[in-house]
Amino acid sequence: MDDILLLQTIERYIHNKMDAEERAFFEQHRKNVPEVDQLVVEHTMFLNQLEDFSANKNLKRTLNDVHSKLLDEACISEGSNSSSNAKVIFFWNKYKKVTAIAAVVGGAIAFMISGLVAYFAPQNQQYLSQLGAKVEQQERKITALKNEIKTSKIPENVVIKSGGSAFLIDGNGYLVTNAHVVEDATFAVISNSDGREYNAKIKFKDVKRDLAILKIEDEDYSPVKNLPYSFRKNNLDLGEEVYTLGYPNFPRNEVVYNIGYLSGETGYNGDSLSFQIQMNANHGNSGGPVLNKNGEVVGVLSTKQLKADGVTFAIKSKNIYKLIDEIKNTDQDIRIKINYNNSLKGDNRVHQIKNVKDFVYMVKAYTK
């Protein structure tokens, strides 16, 4: 307690909040007691460090905000924009015929190749198990939990078709999950580890990539200003540590942490949309985020190999970017802004999880 009093006094001294008399007294005291003098010097230096540190943090935040803002306003670009239209038109006029012939030839070849690929492509289904929760198996448990469900937002007289995990990609209420988690349902009720429930609608489904976009449509939901994690565009390296959060105990509302490492750069049978991780995942983990040590989302957990232990696959996060670009082009109503800022870098794992887990939800999908 005396230490605190002394610190308080020193801080008042440093910040010039003493009146002349007290100041003179303190300066005299400082001259007489070397320990106090030492402490004043030390504390001044420390407070300066702390001040610089927070200024640096705040500047970084401003820089990131400015970066996303300028990206939004298309003042700066991150690829994909063609700049010189005139040139393009000129070349188009010049090479119109060549292009037409090339297109016909190319088209024919493409048909042949895709035919061949379809013919020879391996049929994965029997060796892979999708990690969405199998509802039939859970039916008994659901009856046991009937009382709980009654008070929930799931309308009565509907059958829950499937479920799994999902996580926010845009604080305005857009979530991503696997297409197989929502199957052919149109609505979902999502809940986080606090047990808060929200109504959501399935907005978009891409079966090929096995991704789906959900939108929270609920008055109780208040948009999140800053999500803590960002989304990685590049591939990971072999051996990098990854972790996931999800709801493997479906339908029990308990978020579970799981850790593993990147064990293959491609997915099952060389599937380049996904990558392989060594991790024990369960039904219900599907649709959960896979993060690296910097707290960047690197993938969406999706399937596991049936005949091997701990071989799990996740869809690369760059597919989320691609999917959202496609949605932007086809459906003007859906405006999704992927979160760019990462506030988790350098944090320890426990702190990261604490920040991420609020944005990972359990999905119960149903059709009316």
Added chain:
Amino acid sequence: MKTELSEQVLLKGLAENDSKIIEIIYKNNFPSIQSFILNNNGSYDDAKDIFQESMIALYEKAQTDSFVLTCKINTYLYSICRRLWLKRLQQIGKYSNQLDNLEETISVEDDLVIHNKRDADFKIMEHALSSLGEPCRSLLEGFYIKKMDMQQLSESFGYTNSDNAKTQKYKCLMRLKKLFFAQYNIGE
């Protein structure tokens, strides 16, 4: 004369973390730095990283009282980025001598030494903060980084009054200080 004046205004705004001013500097300088990085084996993410670090270096320089910028802002940022990117390329073993150098550069070695020292200090502080544990960490972050006042803090952390929060804050601060100085070498 007019451009010189506006450069001074820009630097002052940057030193005050004024987002409008930062936006102007960003818009004027990022594209050229980005194409420099992209033309020299870098990615879009690298460009963002390197550019933002150069902005931080300029910010640090603009903070000092005796500060005079002997060249234009864009020359300074370009020089810093070029140095930083060379270093990064060396680290990942992709170093090439023929780095494009289309613009004039100035020597920024001394500034970068200071910048790196500060960066190292920040890492120590970051580490000290993260090993502090909760609720101390959030309390101190709330006070020093988010600049919340004692009243707000005691409400959001559930202290009965702001005096309690204050005492708690001092306790946390003393622990942080201990952790910080355990890593920090004053002799340097």
